[in-house]
Amino acid sequence: DQQVKQNSPSLSVQEGRISILNCDYTNSMFDYFLWYKKYPAEGPTFLISISSIKDKNEDGRFTVFLNKSAKHLSLHIVPSQPGDSAVYFCAASGLGGNEKLTFGTGTRLTIIP
Amino acid sequence: ETGVTQTPRHLVMGMTNKKSLKCEQHLGHNAMYWYKQSAKKPLELMFVYNFKEQTENNSVPSRFSPECPNSSHLFLHLHTLQPEDSALYLCASSQVGRKETQYFGPGTRLLVL
Secondary structure, three states, X not given: OOOEEOOOOEEEEEOOXXXXXEEEEOOOXXXXXXXXXXXXXXXXXXXXXXXXXXXXXXXXXXXXXXXXXXXXXXXXXXXXXXXXXXXXXXXXXXXXXXXXXXXXXXXXXXXXX | OOOEEEEOOEEEEOOOOEEEXXXXXOXXXXXXXXXXXXXXXXXXXXXXXXXXXXXXXXXXOOOEEEEEEEOOXXXXXXXXXXXXXXXXXXXXXXXXXXXXXXXXXXXXXXXXX
């Protein structure tokens, strides 16, 4: 049973436009959410996170929105750049140092120049 | 060397072989992780080591045997694997209690024939 779902395996966006990546979760005990970015032949790198006490967190071109009632989060990238082409993983955990991360299957984002 | 390194990057082995994957982190972290990523599946946590002590074994078959001789090195010993064990094996490290800022290595692509 997949507790973190990324239903879009791929997404193509024109350079300069907004990219929106979506993630749904089923476990109501999750209260910390992260996005990782992965280039080919490299490991995932941490991008941005949000805790359940917030509904929005922004870092430069990247913004994560959390809708707890819908158990949904999204990552917005604006404006999209060619270097943003990568696989994006959503992950979730409970608060606390030893809670493990549960990952989604990833969405491959392609930015079209 | 910087960050998290993994060797080998690619490995092909028969079901009767014994091989080992190596991970080394140069970040001064004290927690290390093994993940498995199969095609079209989420990253699955396999093992966690905090301060060289194993704190999590996520129901991993005994044909995978981890070893953590010190906080900088992590091994995954493989024996009598099955073709379905073919996957990308990722190592990560972090400070204990800071799982969100896990730094990943590039992974070892394993093919079991």
